[in-house]
Amino acid sequence: MKKIFLSSIAASLLFAVSCQNDFENSTEDVVVTAGDANFSHYVALGNSLTSGYRDGALYSSGQSESYPSMLAGQMKLAGGGEFSQPMMPNDVGGFIGIPGFGGRYNLQLVDKKDYTGAVIGKSLSPVQAPAAANLDVIGGAGKYFSNMGVPGAKSFHLITPGYGNAANLPIAAANPYFVRFATSASTTVLADAMAQSPTFFSLWIGANDVLSYSTNGGTNSQTTGGVTTYTQATDQNGNTNPATYRSNDISDPNVVAGSIKAVLDGLKSKGATKGVIANIPYVTSIPYFTTVPYNPVPLAAASATALNTNFATLNGALANVGLPKRFATLTASANNPVLIVDKSLTDISAFLPPQFAIYGQARHATAEDLILLPASSVIGIDPTTGLPPSPTSQTILGVSIPLADQLVLTKTEAAKVKTATDAYNLQIANIATAYGLAFVNANAKMIELNSTSGIQWDGVKYTAKFVTGGAFSLDGVHPLGRGYAIIANEFLKAINSKYRSNLPMVNPNSYSGVKFP
Structure with missing residues (x-):
């Protein structure tokens, strides 16, 4: 546990x-x-x-x-x-x-x-x-x-x-x-x-x-x-x-x-x-x-810019198949929303490049979502090491990698x-x-x-x-x-x-x- x-x-x-x-x-x-x-x-x-x-x-x-x-x-x-x-x-x-x-x-x-x-x-x-x-x-x-x-x-x-x-x-x-x-x-x-x-x-x-x-x-x-x-x-x-x-x-x-x-x-x-x-x-x-708040993610300006480039691409892919955008515009602040999986969403992984397939049912959390208490120990962790990410890490749970479905009670749920x-x-x-x-x-x-x-x-x-x-x-x-x-x-x-x-x-x-x- x-x-x-x-x-x-x-x-x-x-x-x-x-x-x-x-x-x-x-x-x-x-x-x-x-x-x-x-x-x-x-x-x-x-x-x-x-x-x-x-x-x-x-x-x-x-x-x-x-x-x-x-x-x-x-x-x-x-x-x-x-x-x-x-x-x-x-x-x-x-x-x-x-x-x-x-x-x-x-x-x-x-x-x-x-x-x-x-x-x-x-x-x-x-x-x-x-x-x-x-x-x-x-x-x-x-x-x-x-x-x-x-x-x-x-x-x-x-x-x-x-x-x-x-x-x-x-x-x-x-x-x-x-x-x-x-x-x-x-x-x-x-x-x-x-x-x-x-x-x-x-x-x-x-x-x-x-x-x-x-x-x-x-x-x-x-x-x-x-x-x-x-x-x-x-x-x-x-x-x-x-x-x-x-x-x-x-x-x-x-x-x-x-x-x-x-x-x-x-x-x-x-x-x-x-x-x-x-x-x-x-x-x-x-x-x-x-x-755990829905928006606990701190980001520096450079990190926010790099992430926004990817999320803008994903929002564009959603628009191409007639779906509304799912990803927020992140800012250089301490209160950015966590990235989550929402199984109620249409899965668009088939329309995405392989490196983006993990975002097929992902979106940024809103105030209507409930982030479960155990998530506090994994948000911001590199899943490959179980440790805080290195300065060059591209895999950060809740930031660039969606939190697992069982760690979030979505607004629909x-x-x-x-x-x-x-x-x-x-x-x-x-x-x-x-x-x-x-x-x-x-x-x-x-x-x-x-x-x-x-x-x-x-x-x-x-x-x-x-x-x-x-x-x-x-x-x-x-x-x-x-x-x-x-x-x-x-x-x-x-x-x-x-x-x-x-x-x-x-x-x-x-x-x-x-x-x-």
């Missing part, structure tokens, strides 16, 4: 001066009551956001600061019972021997090198640790956990048999996190939740149904005639397909809604009719998609994501009303957190800025302990409003933030 360098980015992520207090209810001198709810056996269902995942891994101290654990602590003040979690065996995370499941990110000072490979300084960067242990199975018959958040789970995975079967791991039809604590190889997340007969539940699912497409720069879903087709939905028998684990599709909104209803109907059949459900944030509100997210959220809001559940507008909260003013608690300001904002972890997607506390308070507010309970808020300042070396 590529390192994400922050030497130029971190310096620009500064706190704004003015703040607005988001929390009005004091946590002191609160008379705690359960109201119409019964918190004696609370079960949480969801994905990585429920499990306490952060910094690119699930690890023990992160789990201790999951938002369900925070909720359970406040519920305990109103008659709630014990809350158990499938704790990882260490504070690093990951699974040895399972590719793609490394340990947590930590901020470290790493060497910066010039084009010869010589060290020219240090840069503060998130560096991923190797996995610290083999996959450990802590579940089995009769072993249940209150926190059933499964990192990587999409909506339909909660109702998919075999999702916790270790034998399905080699064919990517199972999830190692659920393999750890499933009660059997054939069970489902829902079945294990139902078996616990919860008196109260939380459900936050659906983010991965669009997030995996987004973090992979957009793949698989197609738009024809203005209508988006979601390539992953059901098999030929109408059943949800378990083999889509690790796939990068956008899930059909009807599959998401149907899966959520199936979970709620299953819980209801066991008497669990009271709970809280949350909607899905826009990816444009999290730092994985907002940290981002529009698909927003359309799907809006469809999910409309369904989730309607389901919350139909089932009489408390509802959390997590999307609105993330938009607020991403604003310039952010939110604050007791004089401490939180925003969605990478590293310096105080709310998000080093993977740019998942919150820190303080960010999860902000989320927990939204759940607590919704529960109190719906069920006339009076659970106190938690104090985000008392939870962990970014640890600097």
